[in-house]
Amino acid sequence: MTRIPRTLPVLLAAALLAAGARAGRPKGPEAPGREAIDRAIDRGAAWLEAAQKPDGSWKRDLGTTSLAALALFHSGAKPGERVLRKAVSALHLRLGRPDTYGASTAVMALATLDPVKYRASITRLVRLLERAQCRNGQWSYRLRAGGRAGDNSNTQFALLALWYARRAGVKVDRAVFARSLTFFERTQSEADGGWGYSEKERARSYGSMTATGLAVLVIAKGGARGLNLADPRVRRGMRLKRAAAWIADHFSVQRNPKANFKLGAGMRGTRKDVKDSFWKHYWLWSLERAATLAGRERFGKHDWYAEGARHLLETQRDDGSWVGSEAPHLATSFALLFLTRSTRRAVLTEKERRKPLTTPSPR
Numbered sequence: 001m002t003r004i005p006r007t008l009p010v011l012l013a014a015a016l017l018a019a020g021a022r023a024g025r026p027k028g029p030e031a032p033g034r035e036a037i038d039r040a041i042d043r044g045a046a047w048l049e050a051a052q053k054p055d056g057s058w059k060r061d062l063g064t065t066s067l068a069a070l071a072l073f074h075s076g077a078k079p080g081e082r083v084l085r086k087a088v089s090a091l092h093l094r095l096g097r098p099d100t101y102g103a104s105t106a107v108m109a110l111a112t113l114d115p116v117k118y119r120a121s122i123t124r125l126v127r128l129l130e131r132a133q134c135r136n137g138q139w140s141y142r143l144r145a146g147g148r149a150g151d152n153s154n155t156q157f158a159l160l161a162l163w164y165a166r167r168a169g170v171k172v173d174r175a176v177f178a179r180s181l182t183f184f185e186r187t188q189s190e191a192d193g194g195w196g197y198s199e200k201e202r203a204r205s206y207g208s209m210t211a212t213g214l215a216v217l218v219i220a221k222g223g224a225r226g227l228n229l230a231d232p233r234v235r236r237g238m239r240l241k242r243a244a245a246w247i248a249d250h251f252s253v254q255r256n257p258k259a260n261f262k263l264g265a266g267m268r269g270t271r272k273d274v275k276d277s278f279w280k281h282y283w284l285w286s287l288e289r290a291a292t293l294a295g296r297e298r299f300g301k302h303d304w305y306a307e308g309a310r311h312l313l314e315t316q317r318d319d320g321s322w323v324g325s326e327a328p329h330l331a332t333s334f335a336l337l338f339l340t341r342s343t344r345r346a347v348l349t350e351k352e353r354r355k356p357l358t359t360p361s362p363r
Contacts, residue, residue: 031306043320045075056086062102071333074340107161115168137183177223193242207257211286214243218293248300256283281334292343
């Protein structure tokens, strides 16, 4: 697979690490070197490409194939390469009746690969997503109008897709973003500043959903007000500070913080054997998105990229893949999207990407 340059995000990370050391910040695990990270990305991408099925998909669902295509693109594959051409063909064969995850990740993939060529498909999916927003500002799995409430995970993906589409030049109703902003502001836990999976579980904050809430506050505020996501006005506010404080206080790259209690023994009628590693790689990509969108190099004393990259390099399998509670295709895609710092390239403009990450003073 022919590679395109992807060293800028990693070089930026290295520069920020050096700057932090010079400023006398608390020392933590150092990030692996650029060459080591590049090797890990290449090995992961090679495994993911080899796992592609003859029809261009990775699994039957639309979401897995969309995420794999995104991961390969950010790992260096060019849109015109066979692996991505096959993936796009598989996506279009599955666009008939998508669910929210499928429609959202397909928009993200198509808008990333060629927003002009795939504009008609992107626009159609955007209209479906706009109509399917629940009355409370969320989205559910089912992509149909009239729902009362959904969940925060589907909502995050829908809003990401709408922002990708907006960046690609597709008109998106600002009121859609505004409704989600109101919902997430209203449902942030008063006790700890985090979020759970749904409104009914707002007191059950855990890692991936709190990172989701932090990212959504930025996206929804930017979309509702017509602002770029690097605009300081979308990155300010006590709600963002409280969410970032939750992540700092519970930080881990080895597990999805608090997922054990919130998804296992802490909830009636659910599995009792859920571990904190549940959807760990999904948590790491959620962490990357939240940190990038909020403009944070650190959460408290934790350099999120350095710690996350080192953990992923230590846990990569000999064949180049990653495994966890997620299927290997998903775990590997999430790991690559973290290591390549995909959000800076995919969500921020070139001018915005040149702005350094900043970490507010300790609270």
